[in-house]
Amino acid sequence: MNAEAMYAETIMDHYRHPHHYGALPVANAHAHDVNTSCGDEIGIQMEIKDGRIADIRFNGKGCAISQAATSLLTDFVIGKPLDEAARLQKDDVLELLGIELSPMRLKCALLGFKVFKLAAYGYLGSGEYND
Amino acid sequence: MTHHDFPLLQGTINGKKIVYLDSAATTQKPQIVLKGITDFYTTANANVHRGLHTLSARATAQYEAARQKIARFIGANDKEVIFVRNTTEGINLVAHAFAKSRLKKGDIIVSTVMEHHSNIVPWQLIAQETGANLCFIPITEEGLLDMQMAMELLEKKPVLLAITHVSNVLGTINPAKELIRLAHAHGTFVLVDAAQSVPHLPVNVHDLDCDFLAFSGHKMLGPTGIGVLFGKQTLLDRMHPFLGGGDMIKEVHLDKSTWNELPWKFEAGTPDIAGAIGLGIAVDYLMTKGMDNVFRHEQELLAYALQKMKGVKDVIIYGPGDATKRSGVISFNLADIHPHDLTTVMDEEGVMIRSGHHCAQPLMGALGVTATARISISVYTTKEDIDTFITALEKAQKVFRL
Structure with missing residues (x-):
């Protein structure tokens, strides 16, 4: 895949104007991680209500791929039942992105997804889910 | 060119x-370096220093010849050139075998904010171990060292100044000679991280008057896995070994051992023989240019x-x-x-x-x-x-x- 296709309009748009970017004061699920090989950083906060992702925010810094992938992911999971969203696979995330990536850039694309899973399973495992 | x-x-x-x-990360290698490494393995490969057979003599001669070339290249004598893996290992050697025993609680080590992690982290570890304080010379907006602050920090008579000659990020060429002179006036020893200078500009340790200077072979057309630590002979002589093992000893008894002469006192175990020979050829190449x-x-x-x-x-x-x-x-x-x-x-x-x-x-x-x-x-x-x-x-x- 050439650079023009990789940095398609949608990717650059999500990079420059990320969706659901910022902090969530009422978050009851959250996680944060860093890609040590490049320094990219993503934090995710969610408000889980009645088993659904009522709201979600992310923050962080990094390349267009990592930021756009996370922005796209937040669009996709908001409003969905948490247990369903938590079962998302990496191929689902790559499909959202719609571009082919080299193994080195795959890590960038999946950092937000990893943090989302950490937040989701942290919540599901915490017992709050059953309340 | x-x-x-x-x-x-x-x-x-x-x-x-x-x-x-x-190239600041690593350089490519000229054909003569690649050929030299292959030639060593195909015509002279043996362990160094301990064999009496022909191949060991050949390997030893080539390994020591490489040391002599590097010594000439930087203006040192052969005993002052220690083969290490890379700049990082050279700095760690100085931290452990020189600085640690001289530092006590409250003593000061000075470095700069423009250092590579390899000239920060070893000093953090040593500072934690000894209770010494680590201070950093800031940079100006233009990316030069703040010389006013450097002088103020040196006034505090630090034990050691650990400073990069050339920044791997900004390319800034620091006034190493001037800083070394100032440091010595305050009784401060100086280690120079020369990883980005020795490959690119004439460096003479005698002229700089640095106490230690470390650089990596792979950033100067040589292979990976070989680097050099220069240390003043008077200091190296008084230092304890860094790593213990074969080759760095004179005599070993079950209760104690005595150390080999310089520079082998600091070269424990089988060294990167082919790497040193490859670096020697890279130095030949640079000297010819x-x-x-x-x-x-x-x-x-x-x-x-x-x-x-x-x-x-x-x-x-x-x-x-x-x-x-x-x-x-x-x-x-x-x-x-x-x-x-x-x-x-x-x-x-x-x-x-x-x-x-x-x-x-x-x-x-x-x-x-x-x-x-x-x-x-x-x-x-x-x-x-x-x-x-x-x-x-x-x-x-x-x-x-x-």
Whole structure:
């Protein structure tokens, strides 16, 4: 895949104007991680209500791929039942992105997804889910 | 200057001619270095120093000849040239075998905010162990050392000043000789991280009067796995060994041992024999070119690249604007584009640049950025390489819709 296709309009748009970017004061699920090989950083906060992702925010810094992938992911999971969203696979995330990536850039694309899973399973495992 | 001597550079990537602009990370190797390593393994391979047979004698002679070449190259005597793996190991050797026993609680080690992690982390570890304090000389907006602050810190009579000769991010050439003179006036010992200077400009340890100086072979056309620590003989003589094992001993008894002479006291175990020989050939190569010529070639290209880059819209260049104050390293950013994305676009054009924090996170903080893109040059870099890089940079502007 050439650079023009990789940095398609949608990717650059999500990079420059990320969706659901910022902090969530009422978050009851959250996680944060860093890609040590490049320094990219993503934090995710969610408000889980009645088993659904009522709201979600992310923050962080990094390349267009990592930021756009996370922005796209937040669009996709908001409003969905948490247990369903938590079962998302990496191929689902790559499909959202719609571009082919080299193994080195795959890590960038999946950092937000990893943090989302950490937040989701942290919540599901915490017992709050059953309340 | 010498592009045709480097086999890798004659190849292509993504169907494009390779433009390698990451020489500060590691350089490519000339054919004679590659051949020299193969020749050693095919005609002289044996362990050094302990064999009485012909092959061991050959290997030892070649290994020690490499040491002599390197000693001449930097103006040291043979006993002062210790083979280590890389700059990092050289610095750690000084931290453990020299600094640790001299430091007590409250003592001061001075370094700078423009250091590579390899000249920060070993001192953090030693400071934690000894209770010493670690202080850093800040940089000016232009990316030069704040000499006023340097003098104030030296007034406190630190035990050691650990300083980079040339910044791997900004390319800043620090006034090492002046700092060493000032430090010595306060009774402070000086270690110079020369990883980015010895490959690019004439360096003479006698002229600098540094106490220790470390550099890596792979950044100066030699193989990976071999580096050099220079130490003044008077200091090395009084130091305890760093690593214990074979070759560094004179006599071993079950209750105690005595140490080999310099420099072997600091070379425990079988060394990187082929690596040292390869580095010796790289030094021959550089000496044939002449380090003055190498420096001039790189300065010309640096000035050319700086001038061309300034003409590209949205390029932010870090470090000294005056090309004479820097070596062949340029860190930059393109508008709001993350350097990793820029690297991906460049790669597609066959242009290899570096991006990230360059193992200098404190410096990134001082510059107010999380990462930069970086080009760095060497003896084989050509004007055409810079032109291709500029064209790729202009392509990136289109890709990112700037």
